[in-house]
Amino acid sequence: MGNLPSSEHDHPHDHSHGHPHDHPHDHAHGQHHEHDHQGHGHGDHQHEPLELGPATDLTVPDGELPPADLGRRNFLRAAGLLGAGAATASLVGVGGAATAAAEEQTHQGTERYPRDGFRWLAGDHHIHTQFSPDGLYRVEDQVRHASAFGLGWMVITDHGTVQHAKIGVEKVNPDIAAARRRHPDMLVFQGLEWNIPAAEHGTVFVHPGKNEVAVLKAFENGFDGGVRGATDNTPANEALAVQGLQFLRGAVNRERVKDALMLANHPARQGIDSPHEVRAWRDGAKGIAVGWEGAPGHQAAGIPAAAGGPGSSRGYYGNAPRADRSFPGYPLESYRSWGGFDFYTATVGGLWDSLLAEGKPWWISANSDSHTNFLDTVERGPGSDFTTNGYYEDPVYSGKPNTSAGDFHPGFYSRTHVGVRKAGYAAVMSALRAGNVWVDHGQLVESVDVQVRAGGAVVGLGGILTAKRGSRIELRVRIVAATRANWAGFVPALRKVDLIVGAVTGPAADRDTMYAPETRVRRSWDVSGKPVVEIAQSLGVVDDRGLYLRLRGSDGNRTAPGYRGAAVDPAGPAMDVQGDADPWKDLWFYTNPVFVLPRR
Numbered sequence: 284m285g286n287l288p289s290s291e292h293d294h295p296h297d298h299s300h301g302h303p304h305d306h307p308h309d310h311a312h313g314q315h316h317e318h319d320h321q322g323h324g325h326g327d328h329q330h331e332p333l334e335l336g337p338a339t340d341l342t343v344p345d346g347e348l349p350p351a352d353l354g355r356r357n358f359l360r361a362a363g364l365l366g367a368g369a370a371t372a373s374l375v376g377v378g379g380a381a382t383a384a385a386e387e388q389t390h391q392g393t394e395r396y397p398r399d400g401f402r403w404l405a406g407d408h409h410i411h412t413q414f415s416p417d418g419l420y421r422v423e424d425q426v427r428h429a430s431a432f433g434l435g436w437m438v439i440t441d442h443g444t445v446q447h448a449k450i451g452v453e454k455v456n457p458d459i460a461a462a463r464r465r466h467p468d469m470l471v472f473q474g475l476e477w478n479i480p481a482a483e484h485g486t487v488f489v490h491p492g493k494n495e496v497a498v499l500k501a502f503e504n505g506f507d508g509g510v511r512g513a514t515d516n517t518p519a520n521e522a523l524a525v526q527g528l529q530f531l532r533g534a535v536n537r538e539r540v541k542d543a544l545m546l547a548n549h550p551a552r553q554g555i556d557s558p559h560e561v562r563a564w565r566d567g568a569k570g571i572a573v574g575w576e577g578a579p580g581h582q583a584a585g586i587p588a589a590a591g592g593p594g595s596s597r598g599y600y601g602n603a604p605r606a607d608r609s610f611p612g613y614p615l616e617s618y619r620s621w622g623g624f625d626f627y628t629a630t631v632g633g634l635w636d637s638l639l640a641e642g643k644p645w646w647i648s649a650n651s652d653s654h655t656n657f658l659d660t661v662e663r664g665p666g667s668d669f670t671t672n673g674y675y676e677d678p679v680y681s682g683k684p685n686t687s688a689g690d691f692h693p694g695f696y697s698r699t700h701v702g703v704r705k706a707g708y709a710a711v712m713s714a715l716r717a718g719n720v721w722v723d724h725g726q727l728v729e730s731v732d733v734q735v736r737a738g739g740a741v742v743g744l745g746g747i748l749t750a751k752r753g754s755r756i757e758l759r760v761r762i763v764a765a766t767r768a769n770w771a772g773f774v775p776a777l778r779k780v781d782l783i784v785g786a787v788t789g790p791a792a793d794r795d796t797m798y799a800p801e802t803r804v805r806r807s808w809d810v811s812g813k814p815v816v817e818i819a820q821s822l823g824v825v826d827d828r829g830l831y832l833r834l835r836g837s838d839g840n841r842t843a844p845g846y847r848g849a850a851v852d853p854a855g856p857a858m859d860v861q862g863d864a865d866p867w868k869d870l871w872f873y874t875n876p877v878f879v880l881p882r883r
Contacts, residue, residue: 580652
């Protein structure tokens with residue numbers, strides 16, 4: 284890993300210019316449009332940065348490539364990113380640009396993104412409706428709220444259940460199609476919340492198209508743990524999960540749908556997503572399983588009862604290990620959220636970093652998991668019969684604010700920002716696959732732009748930069764602080780920014796590895812009061828292994844030494860207190876990583 288010299292240039296500049304049986308929203312285990320094939324071809328390559336995909340392997344003649352890979356190869360040639368002198372395998376530069384260039388249909392009503400960079404398009408990939416057994420709202424309700432609260436894309440993810448697999452996945456589609464017509468400035472994906480066999484839940488969604496319902500229905504009937512009775516921790520059920528991802532991979536390869544993605548939801552909540560399962564998802568169907576919720580939904584659940592809230596736990600992370608389900612290696616602390624983030628993400632040198640240290644990207648997101656929203660004044664319509672109909676009747680006015688609900692409307696609190704040049708279904712999916720993503724809570728910041736430079740090449744978030752050994756590595760960061768009040772009515776204040784750096788040590792010999800001992804917070808900056816923060820940081824030189832880096836920031840209200848000690852993380856997010864965890868008083872942003880690898 285590149286060592287940080289004592290004279291490093293690091294100053295910020297101020298420019299004035301166990302299944303929880305009492306969980307109110309999760310019973311899934313009990314009962315329960317524009318991405319071209321060039322983009323998906325590069326997805327195979329992106330997620331194996333130490334290997335070559337067919338489009339970039341020049342030993343494979345053009346005539347032997349499938350049309351998708353040949354198209355990608357031609358694009359890379361034209362962009363100067365393939366062949367002699369190409370220095371970068373950039374998930375941002377290649378993935379986002381290739382997809383944007385090849386899009387057939389763009390997001391209506393959206394201006395073209397400036398030539399010098401990406402537009403950050405906020406979204407949410409985990410949203411429920413009346414077609415979930417624990418849902419309430421119409422699709423139209425969720426879309427209108429997401430639009431009002433500033434989102435540009437969203438995924439409808441009703442729970443996988445017998446009813447949903449039989450009729451719900453088809454019945455919700457006309458509502459989604461209608462919402463797409465009524466709201467041309469909102470990208471509305473159809474997906475579902477998958478009961479991952481032998482594990483937790485996951486968002487699965489596909490690019491809109493004529494086969495979206497057929498593919499989702501076949502996937503749910505064939506591979507949903509609740510539908511198939513495959514929730515127990517057995518090797519056969521773990522294999523079924525990978526087979527489900529391979530089914531989605533095959534649907535894309537056979538051009539039944541233009542794209543498909545999976546993101547694991549609330550991974551640490553019950554301790555049942557073991558490290559080897561996560562690695563199996565990531566590696567078993569290249570480019571389909573791309574990450575997890577770095578921060579779960581249900582953030583309003585932590586508002587104290589004394590303040591008129593539910594008085595529960597942020598994300599409903601209030602569980603304990605179960606001998607029959609939970610991975611025994613996880614500590615008790617992993618069943619709690621930390622600054623509103625999942626333990627696997629919040630712990631510096633923890634499971635997320637152990638995945639990144641392999642040199643294989645794994646990305647984070649944040650979302651609402653909206654089922655029933657805090658202080659809302661509606662209830663399910665009378666005469667609802669979910670078992671028979673596969674949905675609840677339209678909500679009606681109750682006249683009483685719901686103070687026990689633990690969710691926020693989509694966009695109200697949690698946001699996943701994807702970098703696109705021209706907004707469209709393909710561009711969003713490409714950015715998610717590429718890791719060109721940062722997340723925040725409470726609109727803590729307006730934007731986070733990251734560049735890493737070495738050997739004449741430049742990449743951004745999700746990028747994989749390859750350079751000659753000995754090349755100097757420099758990080759450039761530009762953060763625009765919040766200038767407007769968030770939806771709670773105040774302007775958040777960014778007070779600290781942390782740089783986290785780890786070595787790329789290669790594939791883990793033990794697939795249940797959950798620590799990265801060489802990863803730690805390398806630098807922290809006090810940025811209080813700065814409307815624009817610009818950081819230039821030397822990261823030493825490219826060595827034989829390479830490194831990855833990621834950033835996070837905070838309002839500084841609640842910090843504590845990290846789980847692995849102050850030497851690793853002196854002032855990270857504190858473990859949230861059950862019953863007293865007001866999410867508005869503890870705001871963070873996190874970025875996805877950038878990799879720097881030696882040229883082979």
